Amino acid sequence: MDEIELEAWAQRSGERLRAALPAPTVAELAHLRAARSAAVAAIPAAPPTTMLPFAVAAVLVLTVGMGLSALRTSTPPVPSAQLATLLDEEELQLLDELEFYAWLELQAEDPPSGTDAGADG
């Protein structure tokens, strides 16, 4: 049975089936109409459109609030002013060290004057 023959047989069967089926009775049609009305009435109601701007605003406020809260908890506990102070202290320490090494160098270059005087005398 090729495809054309199969399709033709199927179509003839379809016509025969349609003819064999008794049409819906008046009571059945009424039942279907009632079922349709009940279904249409049962569709979930969408939120009223007048409330939409308020809902969007509320969601935005919540989102911003939560974002700010998350930022606060994730920021390092050291404030920026203290950090600047720390840097300053480090710099001061470095300067002290530089002064110390410069003084040490000078000490090495200039022999103590007391020793020379003793040798001369």
Place this chain on the structure above:
Amino acid sequence: MLADGGSERQRALDRFLTEVAQRAFRIALLSAGDREDALDAVQDAMLSLAQRYGERPSAEWPALFHRILQNRLRDAGRRRTVRRRHMATLHDEDGRDPIAELPGPARMDPARQVALAATGDALVIAVRSLPPRQREAFLLRTVEGCSVAETASLMGCSEGSVKTHLHRAVMVLREALEGHEHG
């Protein structure tokens, strides 16, 4: 049918259900065989579509509705099978097998089959005995006149699968109706 106060979505659903109601009833009747079961299945499918998928885009409704209806029909078929088993258990003491007495393509008297063939009922019975997916494809393609693409969309399968189901259905039906070929 809807009052003026109905929303646009309600009007769209009403139009859709008006279009498909009778077709759904035909398919349900050919699948279930019982007019009350068919009506119940269509009613449940309508309500379920509205409650669960009423907010979905209306383009999705045909396939969703068809799938819900098929599920309802399958459930109804299972309930019928359970009822028959209960009946069989109840009547065993009489030595009778009520299942054997129920009309069906395999158990029907040949003379009655020939008589029914004159009115097309043998074909109806044979269609009812098809596996669900084959029956679905056959009914959508032949009784409802859907294209292969429409049938595939409603059944949620490929066009190739639709052709395969239809081919197998025709082979089974031809064999079942052998002896009173209808043309």
